[in-house]
Amino acid sequence: MTDSPRVSGSSVTSLVQHTTDNAVSRITLNRPEALNALTPDQRERLIDLLAEASADPAVRAVVLTGTGRGFCAGADLRAGAGAGAGRAEEAVPGDLARTIRQGAQRLVSAVLDCEKPVIAAVNGTAAGLGAHLALACDLVLAAESARFIEVFVRRGLVPDGGGAYLLPRLVGPRRAKELMFFGDALPAADAERLGLVNRVVPDGELAKTAREWAERLAAGPTRALALTKQLVNASLDSDRATAFAAEAAAQEINMTTRDAREGVASFVERRTPRYEGR
Template sequence: MTTSSPDPTASPEPLDSLILHTTDNAVSWITLNRPEAMNAVTWAQRERVITLLDEASGDPGVRAVVITATGRGFCAGADLRGAPAATGERMPGDVARMIRRGAQRLIAAVLDCEKPVIAAVNGTAAGIGAHLAFACDLVIAAEPARFIEVFARRGLVPDGGGAYLLPRLIGPQRAKELMFFGDSVSSAEAERLGLVNRVVPADDLEKTAREWARRLATGPTRALALTKQLVNASLDSDRATAFAAEANAQEINMTTTDANEGVAGFVERRPPTFRGR
């Protein structure tokens, strides 16, 4: 729940300037844009990102998503600036409700997005910022990027799905090491551990993200969505359940235009042209 203290004297900035959004060649680009705050994410920014991910799921014109940021930081955690003000005395359950409605909804929005999501991590990703990256389907990190499980440093329990995501990515003992000590993990070490798919020079981050996004956006969109669902669900499933889900997904996918095009391309010995349908 890494937080920054609200500044009551700060004037609110237009949300469109704090979350930049464009759709380019069927790729939805979501850019955190508070570089002066290392892109610590506010309540309003979080809600905007959740909305954009939900819209990407339902928009046939979007076939991949990239989440990135400006400046030196990817996301330094949560900033409660702009959150609805608490009224009255804190009651048991208030904190849990805040976590469910806040950080956990953001991470779930990435995991549940029906389009593949790439994190292009330009700089420091700490707390919920690290978990935002780890929830993405693919993670590209610039060489200066680093990842920090800061919660224990603040006497806090990890939130935003951290204790769910990390053991599945790197195993429970490595996850505990990162969470117990809160040490900064370099991009190279994150790649070695399996938290990051690829590390690139800072100047190549956007170019690499665009190339990966282009490949995803010209792929069989529904097949990729079903594949994402299968892989995510398999981590919580027994073999029989996973095999049944796989068979059902293949059944559903064979009704798509892209599946038929893929088979036709194979038979006709030509590259298939997928249209995301």
């Protein structure tokens, strides 16, 4: 199925580009001169686009990438995205915690909670919140030139955007502490070796590979993928009994979908399934 591309309209469209075609929502950060550091407006636009992808039956996969040399250099502190940081003498206790909850944590949660599979196509530097934005995605493709940096310690800051939650679950607590304590740049190849990245590809093949992966996901059983995502994400915080109960409930829900019926029918009839995302 091929949809005609449609371009979003908003005051930040030039900074967060968005198109949908072939059932794939493509979101591109476009502030290359700032290595795609996120302003509050951009962050809110990202959150809105991910919510729209969840709710739109015509969207069955999401790709998140950037332009230029950076995927995302984190929150743009100069634009007020980190309001409160470095201005403790002006802040009221609780202000900064509220800013983090309503800002960086909401963004990462929007990725984790998106009901469609989200692919990060990391085209360059992913630092701070930018690294956590990528790592929250379901699948991560990285260009050979990409690198991941837990930059917070370099600024005397504590990691935000869910980093202390995400990293230990991906690489274990000792590796997570090493990355966060030293703040060294992690090349794409090393990120793949540690399990932070699914695959590293030549820079010139990143967009093509992301498109192929996304279109393959978009042709799949969308609701089954959403339920699978929920099960895997929740399993890291669940005991066995809770995880098994959630699995059984997900199976019950999924068997009411058209795609589940189509999958069974195609198996019995020995043909390729034709999933509709419903």
